[in-house]
Amino acid sequence: MPPPESVWQLKPWWCQPWSILLTGLAVVGASWLLLHLWWITAGASVLIGAWWLLFLVLMPAAWKQSQAGEGGG
Template sequence: MTLEKPDSVWNHKPWWCQPWSIILTGISIISGSWLLFKIIWLTILVAIPISAWMGFFVILFPKLALQAESQQSI
Protein backbone atom coordinates (compact mmCIF):
# COMPACT_ATOMS: atom_id res chain seq x y z
CA MET A 1 0.00 0.00 0.00
CA THR A 2 1.54 3.29 -1.10
CA LEU A 3 0.16 6.69 -0.36
CA GLU A 4 0.45 9.08 -3.25
CA LYS A 5 1.45 12.58 -2.33
CA PRO A 6 -1.08 15.05 -3.74
CA ASP A 7 0.27 17.19 -6.53
CA SER A 8 0.98 20.71 -5.35
CA VAL A 9 1.23 23.86 -7.41
CA TRP A 10 4.57 24.50 -5.67
CA ASN A 11 6.06 21.38 -7.27
CA HIS A 12 5.89 23.16 -10.62
CA LYS A 13 7.42 26.47 -9.54
CA PRO A 14 11.12 27.44 -9.41
CA TRP A 15 12.89 28.03 -6.09
CA TRP A 16 12.39 31.79 -6.25
CA CYS A 17 8.61 31.33 -6.47
CA GLN A 18 8.18 29.09 -3.41
CA PRO A 19 6.22 30.18 -0.32
CA TRP A 20 9.35 30.55 1.80
CA SER A 21 11.03 32.81 -0.77
CA ILE A 22 7.90 34.94 -1.25
CA ILE A 23 7.49 35.45 2.51
CA LEU A 24 11.20 36.08 3.04
CA THR A 25 11.29 38.64 0.23
CA GLY A 26 8.20 40.43 1.52
CA ILE A 27 9.45 40.60 5.10
CA SER A 28 12.85 41.79 3.86
CA ILE A 29 11.29 44.61 1.83
CA ILE A 30 9.06 45.75 4.70
CA SER A 31 11.90 45.53 7.22
CA GLY A 32 14.27 47.28 4.82
CA SER A 33 11.82 50.13 4.45
CA TRP A 34 11.76 50.60 8.22
CA LEU A 35 15.52 50.24 8.64
CA LEU A 36 16.25 52.65 5.80
CA PHE A 37 13.71 55.41 6.48
CA LYS A 38 12.47 54.87 10.08
CA ILE A 39 9.14 56.45 9.11
CA ILE A 40 6.16 54.39 10.25
CA TRP A 41 3.65 55.73 7.74
CA LEU A 42 6.03 55.02 4.85
CA THR A 43 6.65 51.50 6.13
CA ILE A 44 2.88 50.96 6.36
CA LEU A 45 2.47 52.24 2.79
CA VAL A 46 5.12 49.75 1.68
CA ALA A 47 3.65 46.93 3.80
CA ILE A 48 0.12 47.15 2.39
CA PRO A 49 0.84 46.18 -1.25
CA ILE A 50 3.65 43.81 -0.26
CA SER A 51 1.32 42.00 2.18
CA ALA A 52 -1.37 41.82 -0.50
CA TRP A 53 1.19 40.36 -2.93
CA MET A 54 2.34 37.77 -0.36
CA GLY A 55 -1.25 36.88 0.54
CA PHE A 56 -2.20 36.42 -3.09
CA PHE A 57 0.72 34.19 -4.00
CA VAL A 58 0.92 32.16 -0.79
CA ILE A 59 -2.80 31.75 0.04
CA LEU A 60 -5.04 32.59 -2.91
CA PHE A 61 -2.97 31.40 -5.88
CA PRO A 62 -2.70 27.73 -4.77
CA LYS A 63 -6.48 27.58 -4.20
CA LEU A 64 -7.19 29.10 -7.61
CA ALA A 65 -4.73 26.72 -9.28
CA LEU A 66 -6.39 23.74 -7.57
CA GLN A 67 -9.84 24.91 -8.74
CA ALA A 68 -8.59 25.39 -12.29
CA GLU A 69 -7.03 21.93 -12.26
CA SER A 70 -10.20 20.30 -10.97
CA GLN A 71 -12.32 22.06 -13.62
CA GLN A 72 -9.88 21.04 -16.31
CA SER A 73 -10.08 17.37 -15.37
CA ILE A 74 -13.88 17.30 -15.70
Protein backbone atom coordinates in the same frame (compact mmCIF):
# COMPACT_ATOMS: atom_id res chain seq x y z
CA MET B 1 5.20 11.44 -15.05
CA PRO B 2 2.38 11.97 -12.52
CA PRO B 3 0.67 15.36 -12.39
CA PRO B 4 1.93 17.75 -9.70
CA GLU B 5 0.05 17.68 -6.40
CA SER B 6 0.75 21.34 -5.73
CA VAL B 7 1.29 24.43 -7.83
CA TRP B 8 4.56 24.92 -5.95
CA GLN B 9 6.03 21.86 -7.65
CA LEU B 10 5.81 23.79 -10.91
CA LYS B 11 7.59 26.92 -9.64
CA PRO B 12 11.34 27.68 -9.42
CA TRP B 13 13.06 28.18 -6.06
CA TRP B 14 12.68 31.97 -6.15
CA CYS B 15 8.90 31.63 -6.45
CA GLN B 16 8.33 29.30 -3.50
CA PRO B 17 6.31 30.30 -0.41
CA TRP B 18 9.42 30.59 1.77
CA SER B 19 11.14 32.93 -0.68
CA ILE B 20 8.02 35.06 -1.10
CA LEU B 21 7.65 35.39 2.67
CA LEU B 22 11.34 36.15 3.27
CA THR B 23 11.44 38.75 0.50
CA GLY B 24 8.36 40.49 1.88
CA LEU B 25 9.76 40.53 5.40
CA ALA B 26 13.09 41.84 4.11
CA VAL B 27 11.39 44.68 2.22
CA VAL B 28 9.33 45.76 5.21
CA GLY B 29 12.30 45.42 7.58
CA ALA B 30 14.61 47.34 5.26
CA SER B 31 12.02 50.07 4.88
CA TRP B 32 11.93 50.59 8.61
CA LEU B 33 15.67 50.19 9.21
CA LEU B 34 16.67 52.58 6.43
CA LEU B 35 13.95 55.22 6.61
CA HIS B 36 12.39 55.07 10.10
CA LEU B 37 9.17 56.47 8.64
CA TRP B 38 6.17 54.53 9.87
CA TRP B 39 3.91 55.66 7.04
CA ILE B 40 6.25 54.35 4.34
CA THR B 41 6.72 51.09 6.23
CA ALA B 42 2.94 50.82 6.67
CA GLY B 43 2.42 51.40 2.95
CA ALA B 44 5.06 48.80 2.12
CA SER B 45 3.36 46.40 4.53
CA VAL B 46 0.00 46.86 2.81
CA LEU B 47 1.55 46.24 -0.60
CA ILE B 48 3.43 43.18 0.65
CA GLY B 49 0.25 41.87 2.29
CA ALA B 50 -1.59 42.21 -1.02
CA TRP B 51 1.29 40.45 -2.79
CA TRP B 52 1.17 37.61 -0.24
CA LEU B 53 -2.61 37.33 -0.57
CA LEU B 54 -2.36 37.11 -4.34
CA PHE B 55 0.54 34.67 -4.60
CA LEU B 56 0.19 32.61 -1.42
CA VAL B 57 -3.59 32.32 -1.12
CA LEU B 58 -5.52 33.22 -4.28
CA MET B 59 -3.20 31.81 -6.95
CA PRO B 60 -2.79 28.36 -5.34
CA ALA B 61 -6.56 28.17 -4.71
CA ALA B 62 -7.30 29.07 -8.33
CA TRP B 63 -4.79 26.48 -9.55
CA LYS B 64 -6.30 23.80 -7.31
CA GLN B 65 -9.79 24.68 -8.53
CA SER B 66 -8.69 24.55 -12.17
CA GLN B 67 -7.10 21.14 -11.59
CA ALA B 68 -10.27 19.83 -9.98
CA GLY B 69 -12.29 21.15 -12.91
CA GLU B 70 -10.06 19.28 -15.37
CA GLY B 71 -10.34 16.08 -13.36
CA GLY B 72 -6.64 16.22 -12.61
CA GLY B 73 -6.76 16.30 -8.86
